[in-house]
Amino acid sequence: MKTVYERADIVPLLGEIFRELGYEGTTLSRITERTGIGKGSLYHFFPGGKEEMAAAVLADVDGWFETAIYEPLRQDDARAAIEAMWINVNDYFRSGSRICLVGAFALDETRQRFSPAIRDYFVRWIDALRLALVRTGCSGEAALAAAEEAVSGIQGALVLSRALDERDIFGRTLNRLAERLAAAQSGN
DSSP states (O other): OOOOOOOOHHHHHHHHHHHHHHHHHHOOHHHHHHHHOOOHHHHHOOOTTHHHHHHHHHHHHHHHHHIIIIIHHHHOHHHHHHHHHHHHHHHTGHHHHHHHOHHHHHSTTHHTHHHHHHHHHHHHHHHHHHHHHHHTTOOHHHHHHHHHHHHHHHHHHHHHHHTTTOOOHHHHHHHHHHHHHHSSSTTT
């Protein structure tokens, strides 16, 4: 029985391949081998080839973060949104076992190719968290410093967790970062 795919079905599969192999290591042959989707089908969905596939994956990641992280931080109850951010981040990154594709793309030659999307991901996350912290009573300067520390701490914990093959590092770091953010909020 042949499986019929939609573009939306393929994007998450591509995301995991890019996470595992990086942009340069991901080839059409490897995608075909790992997904069972023929090159013709891939070009049908992504006529721009690998670059269009990577852009679609980054857009998919962006959509998830917009819905699950940024929008709640900007619009929902600030304290509840910050608390939910820790849970959602832990789930998304599978307790530190799943690399941040945007972060990985930021570290190699891919950065130039996708720099607007990479920059936007980090800027929007820091800004949404900063806004939520300001709504809890933090000063603008303290909120920015805390937001930058939280996002950079998450990214660093992902790298360290993977490098040492110790998933607990990610969880411990998230807990420490959450405690720091809670202390930064006025009224605690």
